[in-house]
Amino acid sequence: DSGVTQTPKHLITATGQRVTLRCSPRSGDLSVYWYQQSLDQGLQFLIQYYNGEERAKGNILERFSAQQFPDLHSELNLSSLELGDSALYFCASSVAYGGAYEQYFGPGTRLTVT
């Protein structure tokens, strides 16, 4: 158990809908990262927050947004969903930001868009 929790574990929704994925980092970690893993793909970095502030953006679509709240939990909002958004979405946390800090991953949320 990494100490990172993600809810829900599974989500099935229809095209055009909007969903919210939730992540609680490990106790004491200030950085939260979101990744997308599509079939046969590696982990694609989406966005990173540190202590409530956005620190880095990766391949995140404009239809997606995220935020980190004062209690450090984070939410990833996906809107106008398309079939291609079906994927595993992972949240990870680390104590700080920067390459020297390994990230601890949650179990993921499997999103299926039908």
Next chain:
Amino acid sequence: DQQVKQNSPSLSVQEGRISILNCDYTNSMFDYFLWYKKYPAEGPTFLISISSIKDKNEDGRFTVFLNKSAKHLSLHIVPSQPGDSAVYFCAASADTGNQFYFGTGTSLTVIP
């Protein structure tokens, strides 16, 4: 643009033998490298790391080698055990950056 590449999608090894997983990168600014292991239905778990000031780091049965001139790293598992069967991802970061770049993973099967 895939900056970290794992060109072998899968690898099968007999129990007790050595498993060698390879990873190549293109960005010379990367100076911190990690290996993660992932079981089905779980998130990746950190395995071992190496910074660019070293060329080898060892932790029990796991050793990571870094060849900066070739922009190549490898993970050696000796001896391989059936419980090592998982997908292994390598990741790289520039210490001044804020994101890790992951490879597409290599699925290791250790045959009893």
